[in-house]
Amino acid sequence: IYPVGSKQNYFYGRVNNNFYAPSKYLVDCFDARYDKRWENSFTTAFSLFSMVQAGWRTYNDKNATITLTENLCAKYGIDAKFAGKKIYPYVDVDAINLGSNGGNQYVASVWPKGEYSGDVNKLVKVKNPYVNPYPLAEDEDRFIVYLSKEYLSDAEKAKRGYICVNIDDLFAADGKYKETFIDAQQTNTYTLFPSLNKFNFNFEGGFYGSNLQCKTGDMFIMRMAEVYLIAAEAEERLGNGAKAAEYLNVLRKRACRNEVDFEANMKLTTATEDDVLDEYARELCGEFTRWALLKRHKAFETRLPKYNPRAAVSFSQKNYLRPISYTFLNQIENSAEYGTNGY
Template identity: 50%
Template sequence: MKIKFMKTKLLYTAIIAGTLSLASCELDEYNPTGGDATIESFDAWSGLETYCYSPLSEQLYSVYDFMSVAEGGTDMWLTPGGNPDYAKQLIYYDGLTTNTNGTNKVFKQAYSCIASCNAVINNADNVKGITDYDKKILTAEAKTLRAFYNLLLVTYYGPVTLSQEDISKGETNVRPVRNTVEEFYTSIINDLTEASKDLEVQPYGGNYARVCKKTALGLLARAYAQGAGEGLSENGVSYWQRAKDVAEDIINNASAYNVYLYPDVSDLWAQANNRNNPEALFIVSGRDANDESYNYVNCNNNLFTYTICNPYKCSDIYTRADNTNYYLGRTNNNTLAPTKYTLNVFDPSWDKRYENTFLTAFGLFSMVDAGWVGPYNACRVRITKNLTEKYKIGEQYVGQYIYPYVDMATSTSAYGGNQYYPTGVWAKGDHSGDTKNLIKDVKNVYVVDYPVAEDDDRFAIVLSRDYKTPEEKAKSIYFTVNIDDLFDGDQYKTAQFDGTNSYQLYPSLIKYDWCYNGVVGNHMQRRNGDMMVMRTAEVYLIAAEACQQLGDQAGAAKYLKPLRDRAARPGKTAPELTNITEDTILDEYAREMAGEFYRWSLLKRHHKLGERLKLYNSRAARYFNESIHYNRPISADFLNQIENKDEYGDNGYGTTPGKGY
């Protein structure tokens, strides 16, 4: 089910004119101007409450801006060799300033809906025709969302303004005053505590895209953990203890809160489980091209195209161009690549989170029943002597073929145009082209079990974690690239080093490359699956993190164990953790939550950004300033629209006389 962004018109015409204020809003799904309704109307009030969700799907969790803010500038991500300077301001702090697009937009998007949340909360008692139940639940939803946006602001921008603006009043604050970090967290904790008491276990109207009790509790644990990094306490009790208490309550009462943890991590990332994933505590629902709700949201998610490389750069062996790749999608942005640390933190000998996170084996596809790309044999690539010489494939493979890995179907959806989705995977060694022989029960066509066999002729390119000599590479039928060879020190090489374009390849984050019927957008650069803003595994990580910070190693091990056990390969056992340090916790977060909009905030709360950059991202370390970069820059648009920008400050980025705090 989807949230329908109603276009109800309200009577307060002055509100949106306030791009001058913290309530400025660039979103267009809800237009509170003109018309003859007022906020006292239930339809108008509830429509405004629904609008409070809009930046989640339309901006924050569907385009690159927030991802670059939340993951960039950390120990986990670089720009790849083929695109070394894209978003360098956020990936490397190189030129980061108040008008940097990502930080500028996220600041405005958060504030845009806080004023709407305030209006919903402030006017609840004045709404006509409302039931007590509707008032309680929808007000609690608005408090949860207000807390979420305020947590985003204080986490990334520090002590900014705890906005009291109410969009229904048509007021603009042109001389805002900063609040303290402690005031922010007090407000956030109060909102989430109250909301968690009023929200039901099941979401309002059965719509899983709405927040519910487990959402408020999960965010409460996250807020306590983030505030703990600021040294905060509550009534003499540290926020770390509070984080532990809330996380343990969620874990110990999971069934009562409808909280679930998959026993197998591969099921978590299975394509069939993307919609309404039971491990999610907070979901941003994607568009379903086979459902009428596709028309209700202006959401076109293109995150995958930034995280996946383009194997067509080696076009003579991987012969499907990015703009006709119905399997991988249009992979033409290529901007976010993992660091050596990110790759090496996994031990793929036992941990299958490695291939459930990164694609390192690139296969071709067929469309046998659809007939779009010719018959099965037309989709194979003949290995010539020239290819063996160029890609150092053994001469014994000359005259043999690289065959398709996956077969794709196509259909025309009722609402979203052509859809492309897998019918199955071709079995290794089966070259019949008979779709009756396809392996149908594949959880995720982007997850290729590690390691790839030397004779697996379904792959054209394999990026190898294990270093292989030229002699070992020649044993494989595919082009083998040592991942270590892609790096010059801790950064990706930016030019050919082996006579091929392999320098433009990298292990590719696949958490946002969805492939099932209904998820593809109007063109192949969009894949509109559900996004998990928070999931149960984070609660276990917070519990372990809090235990470690409180000196309870046994407790930390207890909460890490379920995550590690479910990641173990069949026949393997996750190594037992004994000496659990702060770095142990950071490493486990990296394995579990790579790319999930979390790394920067985690390193901030441990005050580890500078230290970790020196170890794993030297380019970012050159520009990182400990006295400035623990807060992102204030929005230039906002500063230019207030009357006291010199007093307010820009967090130290040089466009105002001082930081402002």
């Protein structure tokens, strides 16, 4: 299996040291049947890639298109009837040289499903190649590993010619990721996890030269969705649950996969504090706002034991305070108006 974290992965990039995996709580926040923010937040289907445009890897290169052998099927729990079948690349990665100031730009285009010619004229430009088709079709042959949000039975997995792992199986009863084998074949599938894709930019100008660890796309500072969340949070704190729900419903309707499902499956009539905190998680995961939100609600003591027991073990009251330098504090000339706030 071509390693996702490989040094030569021009599609997914490379991280040398640390990976961040979503908690069980965050995964469970999404009902992917209705909420398309799931695949727009996390990549859960992983593919091989060709580099025909760049001339570096042909469509039928052994690291781009592979044939499932009996041994591979047995090792990774793929039904034996798929032995001899091929898994084709999902994308083709170009290498556009922008010169000394930009270096190579590894922009990916998608091979249409069922197109096996390797003809680069058939490639399709998409907004974000890390947002995979959802749900992944049973007959999909462009992905090698699929982490399924909906639980697949053995019979359902047997219909698919790729590695299938139920995301729920990655977690122990206490919500922590398992640290040992989850299959009888004792493969390393237990190390898999949904991968945050919000900042894995893939466009010309988004790559930091030839450094596969860095991207240069803009980070979100604030966007309109956060304004709706703040309004909903304020209304809920004031006891206006119905009004809070109105603000949340704007985001939920926009996120609903099919408009006809909104009324029955995503619309709120009233919003509780948990509704607000969960909606923040769905909408702003990975955007570095969570600590401030939980601090505002004094919610670490209640939320961490329920949803992040690993963090709860090391939590203390000092975690409500983050260091602020005296250089900064001394520039506030009217600090007496605000008090110490615990610092």
